[in-house]
Each structure stands twice: as C-alpha cells, then as structure tokens.
C-alpha cells in the first residue's frame with residue numbers, strides 16, 4: 001500500500017511538472033512534426049518518382065514485396081536460331097559502361113545465385129537477354145537456401161555430382177523454395193529461367209518420381225515464372241516434351257548428338273521455340289574440325305538438329321565456347 005501511494009504521489013509530482021512545461025512541449029511537438037513533414041514529403045515524392053521510373057523501365061525494383069512491379073513488362077519469347085553462350089562454373093565479368101561482351105551473342109545463360117544483378121543489368125544494357133540457371137530437381141548442399149528443404153523431401157544422391165540429391169518435386173517445401181528462387185530471378189532481372197534436373201524420373205531418385213510428377217513440376221515452374229513475364233526452358237527431359245511444349249518457351253539440351261536423339265527435341269523448332277543445344281566434345285577446348293563438322297552437320301548422329309542453336313563446351317561450362325562456324329572464344333570471368 002505504502003509503496004503504491006508513494007508511487008502515486010510521485011506520478012502526481014510529474015504531472016504537475018508536465019503541466020508547467022506544456023507550452024515548451026507544444027512548441028517542441030510542432031518542431032518535431034514540422035521536421036517529420038520535411039523528411040516525409042521528399043521521401044513520398046521520391047518514392048513516386050521511383051515507382052514511375054520502375055514502370056517505365058524494364059524492372060529492377062527496390063522493394064522485393066511489391067510483386068506487381070517485379071519482372072519484365074512482357075513475356076520474353078526467344079526466337080528459333082538465336083545465338084548464345086552458357087557459363088555456369090564462373091561469374092562472367094562485364095565492366096561498367098561496357099558496350100560489348102565476348103562473344104557478341106543474343107542470349108547468356110548464367111547461374112542464378114552466382115550472378116550479380118549488376119552483371120545482368122549490364123548485359124541487358126548491351127542488348128543481351130539473360131537466362132538464369134538453377135537446379136530445380138536436385139538439392140545442392142552449398143546453396144544459401146539449402147536448409148529450406150525438408151529432409152523428408154530429399155532422395156538419393158545424384159550420380160557423379162557431389163553434394164546433390166534428387167528432390168520430391170511435388171512436395172511443398174520444394175515448391176516454396178522454387179517460388180523464392182523465381183522471385184529472385186525476377187529481382188535480378190532475368191529474362192528466362194533454366195531449371196535443371198527436372199528429369200529425376202529417368203534416374204534412380206529414391207522418391208518414386210514419375211514422368212507425370214515432372215510434367216506437373218515444369219508447369220508449376222512455368223506458371224510461377226510467367227507471373228513475372230519470365231520465360232521457362234525445358235532442360236533435357238525429352239520424354240515429356242509433348243506434354244509441356246505449350247507451357248515452356250525454349251529447350252536446353254545437352255548431348256543429343258552424343259546420344260543420337262536430337263529428333264526428340266525438334267518439336268520445339270516446329271513450335272517456333274529455340275533449342276539451346278550443348279555438346280561436350282572430348283578434348284575440348286581442342287576439338288578437331290572433323291568432330292565439329294559432324295556435330296554441326298545435321299546428319300548421322302546429328303540428325304534432327306536443323307535450326308538448333310549449337311554450342312560446343314567443356315563439361316565444366318566455363319567461359320570457353322566454340323560455334324559451328326569454327327569460331328571459338330572465351331568470355332572473361334571474374
């Protein structure tokens with residue numbers, strides 16, 4: 001009781017002093033409100049200008065929560081026969097103010113995580129389209145979002161790829177990671193995505209994955225990307241092409257010549273969609289002209305490659321590339 005009364009008394013005293021101080025306090029308040037307004041008005045105007053800018057330009061929003069402003073103004077639709085380069089094991093180096101990048105091709109496929117938004121901006125400024133690669137069907141233990149997967153959704157190890165496991169492509173934890181990655185692609189200004197390893201059903205995955213699971217997964221990825229007007233590629237997965245061709249915008253194929261199965265991917269060309277085709281000739285970067293000629297011949301093992309966008313690469317997908325013209329170059333990497 002005593003304590004309470006003392007406390008009350010104390011409060012009373014404070015109230016008195018507050019009353020006495022009312023006038024200066026009011027002044028102080030007015031000064032604070034005035035200062036706040038001074039800060040808020042330019043901020044609001046700045047934000048308005050920023051928003052207007054964001055809508056008039058391609059993308060690159062500052063606020064990741066504003067999903068309406070994220071992404072391209074319209075869907076990217078790559079054409080049959082576009083030229084390209086793919087570099088995944090290193091980060092390509094594009095200097096500020098660069099007017100050119102080597103090689104001077106239409107499309108660059110780069111790693112979603114390892115490529116800075118700044119690099120993508122610079123590439124787009126010199127007229128390139130950028131496709132962002134990530135592994136959709138495998139868990140990679142070194143990625144920043146690796147702990148977002150539920151352990152129950154991870155299957156067998158991938159043969160020959162240390163630190164990677166097949167994932168249950170129907171599971172919510174996996175879908176949620178994919179949504180975040182595609183949003184990241186939009187934030188970084190990617191024009192397309194190249195979701196790898198969607199063909200777990202063809203492998204010893206330990207999760208009883210079916211080709212229908214893959215179809216559903218690819219459609220899910222494409223729908224998600226579509227929200228940002230980002231195009232989606234089908235990586236390999238020849239068996240499900242007829243079921244997803246309408247949903248995806250290009251093919252990324254590895255080694256169809258090596259496996260004599262290029263005809264499988266030709267429906268893309270017929271549908272007006274490019275096939276980004278990679279072969280890994282033994283001995284690259286020293287590829288004999290006879291081997292190159294065979295790969296580029298559209299006959300024999302290469303039957304079905306008409307109008308494919310073919311590149312010869314080393315397995316590690318570094319900056320080196322050779323084209324069917326014989327031209328070989330190395331993209332600068334950091």
Ligand SMILES: *[C@@H]1O[C@H](CO)[C@@H](O)[C@H](O)[C@H]1NC(C)=O
Nearest residue numbers: 152168170171172206207208
């Ligand atoms: C994969 O995820 C789906 C959806 O949650 C579930 O129905 C299925 O049982 C899972 N498969 C395995 C092998 O855990």
